[in-house]
Amino acid sequence: MNLANRITLARIFLVPIIMFFLLVNVKTPNIRIEQFSITYNQIIAALIFIIAASTDSLDGYIARKRKLVTNLGKLLDPLADKLLVSAVLVSLVEMDKLDAWIAIVIISREFAVTGLRQIALLEGRVVAASKWGKWKTAAQITAIIALLLNNFPFEFVGFRFDIFASWIAAIITMYSGFDYYMKNKDVINWNEQKQ
Template identity: 80%
Template sequence: MNLANKITLARIFLVPIIMFLLLINVNLKPLTFSDFSITWNQILAALIFIVAASTDGLDGYIARKNKIVTNLGKLLDPLADKLLVAAVLISLVEMDKVDAWIAIVIISREFAVTGLRQIALLEGRVLAASKWGKWKTAVQITMIIALLINNFPFALVDFRFDLVASWAAALITVYSGVDYFVKNKNLIPLSE
């Protein structure tokens, strides 16, 4: 197994650790500034999430640079991304930090686009990520980080950046999904 695939697998293995940290109930004294408070397990989960999310670009860069792109990597990389985002979103819903409908919109789009990519693979085509898909990922990661760290530092000035980021993520997720299907409508059989 090459280095790029090992990095992707590491991202997958970080998912349950992040979920555990978010969902455990520990009685450690939280970190507090004025009216802002965050638990140590949330801080650690956020740091691990940031590391995991940043490996997404790293594994692809290493694979392309060293010409070690493999079918396993092509399968694992998008799977790792979807697992990471879906698991953290579900944890955030459980923690009552994000509305369930936003998580459903994001996760549903990922399933739908994955299905379209599978249809394309059956036709012998590989669908590359669009610029909107890349923006979607960046906005989703920004939203998740804001939610993981309780909207810090914006909470100190009473600005709901986490709410703005959540709405932005939902909107760009829907738009990028529609864009993806419109551009690849020739793959969808209208009659069988």
């Protein structure tokens, strides 16, 4: 197994660790600064999430740079991304930090685009990542970090950046899914005609 695939696997293995720190009731003291409060568990989970999310670009860069692109990597990389984001979104819903509808919109879009990519793959086509897909990823990661850190540092100025970022992530996610389908609708139409 090459280095890029190992990095991708490490991202997958970090998912249950993040969920452990978010969901398992381990008694740790809170950090309090005026009206702001956060647990050590959330800080640890946020740091692990940031490390895991940053490996998304790293494994792809290494695979391309060293010519280590493999079918396993093509399968594992998007799977790792979806597991990481979905698991943390579900955890945030469980913690009452995120509205369930936002998590459902984001997770549903991921399944829908994955399905589109699978249909295209069966037809020998590749659905390439779009700029909107990259914006979607950046928006989701930003929103998740803000939620994990209890809106730090924006809490001190009274701006609910975490909620704002969540809405932006949901909107960009929906638009990017629409964009993928509009640019690749011939894949679906061709597949329907074939049946």
